[in-house]
Amino acid sequence: MELSDLTNSTTAKNVVVFDYGFGNVRSAERALAHVGARVEITRDYDKAMAADGLLVPGVGAFAACMKGLREARGDWIVGRRLSGGRPVMGICVGMQILFGRGIEHGVEAEGLDEWPGTVEPLRAPVVPHMGWNTVKAPEGSQLFAGLDEDERYYFVHSYAVRTWELEVTNPHMPSPKVGWATHGEPFVAAVENGPLWATQFHPEKSGDAGARLLRNWLDTL
Structure with missing residues (x-):
């Protein structure tokens, strides 16, 4: 499918980009609108709950986010949406805060604990990890449907989750799908887990590949 066809592939979905003061909300808004979504930037509870999809961006320190x-009551909104099977997507630090905790500069902060795991400093010769990298989908x-394995995505981060800890023991429950990237060491780059999806990279800054990713998410709403 060509990028020009993406906006016509499904009926437009309503997406709220949650505005809690820590994300590139305008970039996310433009990228989602580009692939056919009806987008609103807000922290309004009713609008966030009613949207087909909720996107949670994040920039800065884990604890501050x-x-x-x-x-902004975003922790409650995310939890309520997920308990009802309503889609949520996190980007960059918006992905990191979905894990149990984050450690930055020796300071530990609790996350949303939707997934077990710790956000820790990347162990790499050059930090931050800034620029284009591939992801093992x-x-x-x-x-990542319809995307080649050599596609590159835009990363800006110094911290990451280095191990995936969630174990699904119920044979009737699907296991999460986890994508990995490497910068000095492997780290979690993307997760698909029922209604909760997330990326460590910025799809809104990743050109045509990022647009396809966002369209793929919209197609599930």
Whole structure:
């Protein structure tokens, strides 16, 4: 499918970009609108709950993002949406805060704990990890559907989750699909887990490949 066809592939979906003061909300808005979504930037509870999809961006320190999210009741909104099977997508630090905790400069902060795991400093010769990198997509991925394995995505981060800890023991429950990237060491770059999806990279800054990823998400809403 060509990029020019993406906006016509499904009926437009309503997406709220959650505005809690810690994300590139305008970039996300433009990228989603470009692939055919009806987008609103807001922290309004009713609008965030009613949207077909909720996108949670994030830029800055883990602890500061969590503080801002809680002050905007975003932690409660994310939890309520997920308990009802309503789609949520996190980007960059908006992905990191979905894990149990983050450690930055020796300071530990609690995350949303949707997934077990710790956000820690990347162990790499050059930090931050800034620029384009490939992602090893999981088998059967919907997020990376239609994308080549050598596609590159835009990363800006110094911290990451280095191990995936969630174990699904119920044979009737699907296992999360986890994508990996490498910068000095492997780290979690993307997750698809029922209604909760996330990327460590910035799809809104990743050109045509990022647009296809966002379109793939919209197609599931």
